[in-house]
Amino acid sequence: MHSVAEMIRRVRAALAMVCAMALLSAAMPAVVSAELAVTKGSSARAPGVVSGSSEWTYTLKPGESFDRVARELLRADVSGRQLASYNGASSSSHFRQGDRVRIPIAWLRQQPEPVRVIAVSGHAQVRSSSGGSLRRLGGGDIIRAGDTIITRDGVVSVELADGSSVRINPSSSVVFNRLTRYGRTGMTDTRMRLERGGLSNRVNPLIEEGARFEIETPSAIAAVRGTAFSLQTDRQGSHLQVTEGRVEFGRPGATREIPAGFAASVSSSGPTDLVIRRLPPAPKLAELPGTLTSLPGTISWQPGSGDRYQVDIVDDESGQWVRREQVRGNQLTLTDLDNGNYRLEIASLSAGGTQGMPASANLQVDLSARAAELVEPAANARLDTDLPRFRWRYQGDSERARVEIAQDPDFTNLAASSDWSQREIATPDRSLDAGAYYWRVVTEAGGSSVATSEARALTINGTLEPVRVLSANYMDRQVRIFWETIDQASGYLLQLSEDPAFEDVIKEATVDDTTAALRLIPGRRYFVRLRAVSEGPMAGRWGPGRELYVE
DSSP, X not given: OHHHHHHHHHHHHHHHHHHHHHHHHHHSOOOOOOOOOTTTOOOOOOTTOOOTTSEEEEEOOTTOOHHHHHHHHBXXXXXXXXXXXXXXXXXXXXXXXXXXXXXXXXXXXXXXXXXXXXXXXXXXXXXXXXXXXXXXXXXXXXEOTTOEEEESSOEEEEEOTTSOEEEEOSSOEEEEEEEEEOTTSOOEEEEEEEEEEEEEEEEOXXXXXXXXXXXXXXXXXXXXXXXEEEEEEOSSEEEEEEEESEEEEEETTEEEEEETTEEEEEESSSOOSOEEEEOOOOOOBOOOOSEESSXXXXXXXXXXXXXXXXXXXXXXXXXXXXXXXXXXXXXXXXXXXXXXXXXXXXXXXXXXXXXXXXXXXXXXXXXXXXXXXXXXXXXXXXXXXXXXXXEEEOOSSSEEEXXXXXXXXXXXXXXXXXXXXXXXXXXXXXXXXSXXXXXXXXXXXXXXXXXXXOOEEEEEOOBOOOOOEEEEEEETTEEEEEEOOOTTOSEEEEEEESSTTXXXXXXXXXXXXXXXXXXXXXXXXXXXXXXXXXXXXXXXXOOOOEEEEOO
C-alpha cells in the first residue's frame, strides 16, 4: 500500500508541474524568429493555416498597443484574437512595449504599389494590364502591376516602392507581374519578367525576411536581397553579371548563389548546368578633374587585357541614363554635356560582349556662357532684305546661340528669332516687316548658363509689291492708263520711255492717284512703267513695262 501511495503522490506532482509550465507558457508571448528564403516567397493561406517559415516579427514600440498594430497590419479577415493565439496568448492584454509579435506573411495587409518612371531617353512605349494599344512612355508616368514596358531605341529608368532602381536597355520588353507593399511594414514583393533584351538593377537591401525581389526570364530566374547586377535574355539563354552583393540565379528550383565579380549563363536549350565565370576586372581610371569648366574633355584609364570598353554616363541626381558608348582604346572624349553632376561607369568588354566589373567616378560639368561679339549687320544698319543674315563670334567654350529680334530695346515681345545652333551665323525664322528693330545674340552653355550680347538697332526698308498697268484707253493722241492699288503706298512714280529697257527716260512724274493721262506723238512706240512710293522705310519695285502706240 505504501508503494501504491508513493506512486500516486509522484504522479500528482508531475501533473502539477506540467500544468504550471502550461500556464507559464500561456502567460508569456513566444519569441520565435523564423527565416524566409527570398526564393520561396509567400502565398495567401486561410487565416487558420500558416507556414512556420513564412513569418515576420514586429516589436511593439512605446505608445503602441497590440490591438492597434493588429488593425494596421493584418488583413481584414484576420483578427487580433487570432494573432494573439498564434503567439501563444489568450488575449491582447498579455502584450507590452518591447514584446516581439510573430506575424505570418500571409496574414499581412497587402496593397498595390506602382512604379514611377523617373527618366526616358529615346523612344519607349507601355501597354497597360487591361490591354489596348501601346502608348508613348514619358518621365513621371506610373507603371502598375501587369503593365509592360517596351523600349525601341530608348532607355527607361524606373524607381520601385522601396527606392530600388531599374534601368531597362534598348530593344527590351519587361512585364511587371507583381508590385505589392505589405501595409506599413516597409516590405515589398516585386516580381518582373524580362521577355527580351536587358536591364540593370540597383536593389536596396531587403532587410525584412518577407521581402522579395525576383526577375524571371524565359530560361531562368534571379532572386535578389540587395545588390547591383545586370541581366539579359535572348534566344540562346539568360545571362547575369553581378557587380555588388549576391544573386540567386538559375533555372527555377535549381538556382545557385552568384557573388559579385562573377557572371553566369543558362542556356535556353541544351545543357541545364549553369556556366559561371569571373568578370573582367574593373579598369583603373586616371585621375579625373573634379570639375570640367570647358568641353570637350577627355577621360582615360589604364589599358587592360582587351581593347573594347563600355562607358555609361548617368545623371547623379536624377539617375537618368544620359549616354552609353562603346569605345576602342583607353580614352573617351566628352562632349555635349549639360551642367550637372554625373557618374561615369567604365567597364571592359570581353570578346563575347560580356561587360566586366565597372570602375565608377563622379564628375561635375560647370560651363559658363559669355556674351557673344556681334559682327554684322553694323549698328543702325538699313537693309532692303526682309530676311537679313546675322553674324557673331563666340567668346566661350561649348556654346550655342540664337538671334533675338524685337521692336523695343527691352525685347519684351520678340518679332522673330533663330534656332539654337553652334554656328556663328543665322537668319530669322520668319520674314520681317519693314520698320525699326533691335537685335541681339543670346548664348547658352551647359544647359543652364546664359549670357546676352549688346543690342543693336536695325531698320528693314522692306519692299512694296511691283505695280502692274491694268488697262490703257486711247482718245485721239491721248492715252489714259490705269494701274493696281498697292497697300502702304503713298504715291506712284511713273516713267515713260521709247526704250523697253528704260535706259532713256523721256518723262518721270509722281502721281497720287492710280490713273494718269499721257499725250503721245502719233506713229511712235512708247513704254510706261510704275513703282510704288512709301513715306516709311518701304522701297518700291518697278512693275513690268506696258507698250503704248498712237496711230
